[in-house]
Amino acid sequence: MTDPELRWGVLGSTAHISTRVAPAIHRTPGNTVTAVAARPGRTEASGRFAEPFGARVHDGFESLLADDEVDAVYIALPNSLHVPWTLRALAAGKHVLCEKPMALSxxxxxxxxQASAGLTVAEAYMYRFHPQQRRVVELLASGEIGDLRVVRAAFAGRxxxxxxxxxxxxxxxxxTWDVGCYAFDTALWAFGRAPEKVRAWFxxxxxxMVDTSAVATLDFGDGRAALIDYSFDYGPxxxxxxxxxRGSIEVRNAWATENDECLITVVTGDGSREEVLPAADPYEHQTIAFHEAVRTGSSPLVTLADSKRTARVGEALVESARTDTEVTL
Structure with a gap:
């Protein structure tokens, strides 16, 4: 017996990220893009987006959420709209995959x-699902590089x-909320907890009117820290x-997309080696994992506990830069 198909609606069909995520959803077995919606009055653009999937076009987001043939929604709206439309989707009984950042607090x-009882809701940190990332998690857990002390992460693109x-x-x-969250999320999963203190310079x-570059430190205590930088001003x-x-693990293309070869370098006292992984589509892997969480009722890979922690750190970095002080979490 095959699992029932998960029928998806896309909120934000004119967003650039939707052009990568929606096709990946639709070509993943057991998933289909059933309906799409943009802001009212943009049905022509939505129609062009929907055509390859044979999806229905709704004139507005509320109309899509009222569609009984939509089981789950992917939210690709501006950051400030993630929370209200996630809450409305959950109230409509839909599972939710929301682009990062899920929330700014x-x-x-x-x-x-509190609104998600009985439904699957997850933040779309796509890199967490990539086979490259899975391999790094394995290497870190193996103990080959010893006890983790420092994370250095950078994500920038002009x-x-x-x-x-x-x-x-x-x-x-x-x-901070566009590219920086990837960098500090890396430190959070690697250490498995939130830092004790942060300091940021924007x-x-x-x-x-917004931060375009930043350098930040995250102090995890006991000699453990993260050093991150991120930017719209330089790159890539x-x-x-x-x-x-006892050694280090370096990921050269940390947030790889479907066309990127992956290179992991491991350096220890015994020498160095490179592990090359083939290109893979992280959005397909993300869809597969989300569908499995819906099917089994299990926790998604990126849990709401993860999202709360990431939002808390983002808030602290913003506050640190605003006040020009170290912020304790």
Whole structure:
């Protein structure tokens, strides 16, 4: 007996990220894109997006959420809209895969958690599902590099258009919530907990209303720390390193997409080696894992506890930069 198909709706069919995630959902066995929606009045653009999937087009998000033939929704809206539409989707009885950041505060993650009884809701940190990331988790757990002491992570890509929604503070813009969250999320899963203190320094290129670059430290106590940088002003840069007492693991293309070969370098006192993994689509792996969580009622790989912790750290980094002080969590 085959598992029932998971029928997806896409909120934000004109978002760039939807052009990568929705096709991956649709070509993954057991999943189909059934309906799409953009803001009211944008049905023509939504129609072009929906055509390859044979999906219905709804004129507005509420209409899609009222569709009884949608089981789960993928939310690809501006950051400031993630919480309200996640809550509305859950109230409509839909499972939710929400683009990161799910929320800009821990308190909003708690609201989502309280509304999610009986439904699967997860934050779409796609890199966590990539076989490359799974391999790094295995290597770290093996103890080959000893006790983890330092995480160094950087994610940057130059963005020249200030008309991009990522430059709009009202929409939850800024480098911290767009690229920085990948860098500090890396430290959080690697150490398996939140830091005790953080310190961040923000830069606002050309007087931008949001942070466009940042450098930050996360103090996990007992000599354990993370050093991160992220930016819209320079790049490309996409890597992290896990430094242990007996060696290190470096991931050269940390947030690899479906066309990127993956290279992991392990250095210990016995020498160094490189592990090359073939390209893989992290969005397909994310869909498979989400479907399995829905089918079994198990916790998704990126749990709401993870999301609460990540949001709490993001809030602390913003507060640290604003007050020019160290912030204790």
């Amino acid at each position: 821990e308190a909003d993650c708690v609201r989502i958690e 963005t020249d258009s200030v008309d991009d929604i990522r430059y709009d503070p009202a929409l939850g813009g800024g480098a 830069h606002h290129e050309n007087g931008a 840069r996409s890597r992290y390193e896990l430094q242990g007492t």
